Amino acid sequence: MSTQGEILWVDDEIDSLKSQIMFLTNKGYIVTPLSNGYDALELLKEKIVDVVLLDESMPGLTGLETLGKIKEMLPQLPVVMITKNEAENIMEEALGSQITDYLIKPVNPNQVLLSLKKIMDGKRLVSEKTTVAYQQDFRNLFMALNDNPNHEEWKELYKRLVYWELEIGKSDSSEMMEVLQTQKAEANSEFFKYISKNYAGWIKDNNKTGPLFSHKLFETKIAPHIKAGQPTFMIVVDNLRYDHWKAFQSIITESFRITEEDLYYSILPTATQYCRNAIFAGMMPIDIEKHFPLEWKNDDEDGGKNLYEEFFFANQLKHLKMDKLKWQYVKITNNDDAKLLEDNIHNYLTNDLTVVVYNFVDMLSHARTEMEVLKELAGDEISYRSLVTSWFEHSPLHRALRKIAEKNIQVFMTTDHGSTKVKTPSKCVGDRQTTANLRYKHGRNLQFESRDVLAFKDPKLAGLPTPNVSSTFIFAKEDVFLCYPNNYNHYVNYYRNTFQHGGVSIEEMVIPIIRMESK
Known part of the structure; x- marks a missing residue:
């Protein structure tokens, strides 16, 4: 059986807990039993454990005193306080000292097991649940993306993508995050097409049919x-x-x-x-x-x-x-x-x-x-x-x-x-008056990769001033950033994976x- 985790159980009546310790051992946990706080602190200097089960009312160094010293040494170590006393001040003091959970004596073996699972498997269980839920919603998001969403539906789609990004971020699932990032990239690709197709029309009708700008x-x-x-x-x-x-x-x-x-x-x-x-x-x-x-x-x-x-x-x-x-x-x-x-x-x-x-x-x-x-x-x-x-x-x-x-x-x-976050460089050439921004540029005689940008040869169509008679505005799509050919590799390496703005992306x-x- 694979090891479920290392437990330190500290109780001055540890001999009376043999059946509970045996129960946990059979469930795959390695349990080290100790009868006082002094020995527990010495052991924790030498040994790494996953959780401490700590009796509150021990002679000598009390449970709360032991807890305080454990937290000084190992502030992130989960501690479950086991007490005969439900008095409010005891629990307040324990909670103030950052216990992870507490149990009331006499403890039931399943009660202890549940507490351990909650502490040690909590993140894994949340991760699994999040993964399953996202997998179920993945197809819905895919279908919504391919169903020609309007500007209100794009807002709802983006909300759902952000919801999953935050949830998967909590669950620490790098595989699922990779899948989500691919779906976000697909969303940005479709969003760019949507904006390219509609933006000039929205500006022309003074925003009567478009989104709130x-x-x-x-x-x-x-x-x-x-x-x-x-x-x-x-x-x-x-x-x-x-x-x-x-x-x-x-x-x-x-x-x-x-x-x-x-x-x-x-x-x-x-x-x-x-x-x-x-x-x-x-x-x-x-x-x-x-x-x-x-x-x-x-x-x-x-x-x-x-x-x-x-x-x-x-x-x-x-x-x-x-x-x-x-x-x-x-x-x-x-x-x-x-x-x-x-x-x-x-x-x-x-x-x-x-x-x-x-x-x-x-x-x-x-x-x-x-x-x-x-x-x-x-x-x-x-x-x-x-x-x-x-x-x-x-x-x-x-x-x-x-x-x-x-x-x-x-x-x-x-x-x-x-x-x-920009990742894909695209070459752009202009005269000395061309703006330096990485996600948009305007200038005369701009040369650019047309597949990488939304271009307005007449800025008025985008509701923008015309700085020069032959000014063109271009807006980079998705994760593209615009670089001049001079010193190209230096600028590509310098700006790749930086956060920029000025172009067309949902973010x-x-x-x-x-x-x-x-x-």
Whole structure:
């Protein structure tokens, strides 16, 4: 029989437990019996065990004292406390010391077995259950992908793919994750075809038949819920993907109740200066340039590209007849700004609307490209998600929200675009004015692999300004990144497997808008 695991059982009446130990031995466990805490601590210095069964009421070194010392030595070692005493304070102290489970004497052998299985097989059992459930849904997802989904159905498909990505990520099944990633790649291939076929038509009919886009986000999803006298926060976290949101949602729901979770579509290019300006102006970039030629900056022009968001937003509020609201715009680009927001958050409660632009996640993705240490820390989707979640949990933004969670407020959390991990290089040639972005480019006389991009030789068809008479915009598909032939291999190796944005993928274009209220 294969070994099920190594158990250390510590009880001052260990001789009376021979039948239970024999039962576990017959089930394939190796059990080391000891009668006191001192011997247990000595043994744990020398021997690796999977679980400790620990009697709470032992003479000399008590169970709780032994537990404390075990956790000092081996903080991750699972300990099951066995006690005669159900007194609340005993259990509270034990739970506070991070026991994994507890059993009340007299213990039944099957009870012990169940606890061990829960601890040692839990992850495997969850993994098996997740694998079976995903296998059952795999065919449904495959059929949905091949059934010409519309823009609403694409949102639901993406939600399901993210759900399985997070579930399989928890279960640690690398084989299933590989299958899912293949299915996600197929989804992105179909999504690119869908966007290529429909995008120009949606822009032409002013979005009457298409999805909700960036420039209609505030008017459609946020403005109807704003009331004078009730503080509302609109938080735009740059480059926040839907799977990032789902990963830290449980942290938010400790303080807030989610009243609506939806997805909307970023305009192209999925880059901050286009999407975020569109959100704040309530206009497509071509119309922003037309109405505000001095404030709009094209890629090849000098100056900051997102310096006029507050100005654009004031104009949108006026257009929506909401300019009587008391509102404020706050931009967070560094830790000092973030600390100021946290320290002064109560002052914003006198506003009807406070808009917060938070730039951290975008900086993280750029830093990950530039810094080797972050490439190691966020080497794949799971670790990148984990890094974003860890940032949010310990961020001044989270602390600021917690400070005001007791008040009667509503919060909208959204983003301007997502990002995707790029793997496939594609050669692109342009003149000196051609933009440097890896997922989209515009310029004169662009030469490119047409199968790798969505191209607009007339930018107006994509709702975009025309920087030069013969400007062409191209948007990379799926996991493609655009490289110049000069020094080609160096750039391919440098940028491959980095997270980029600007092109056409579900992760970049289909992004979250969340409405929540304090509990």
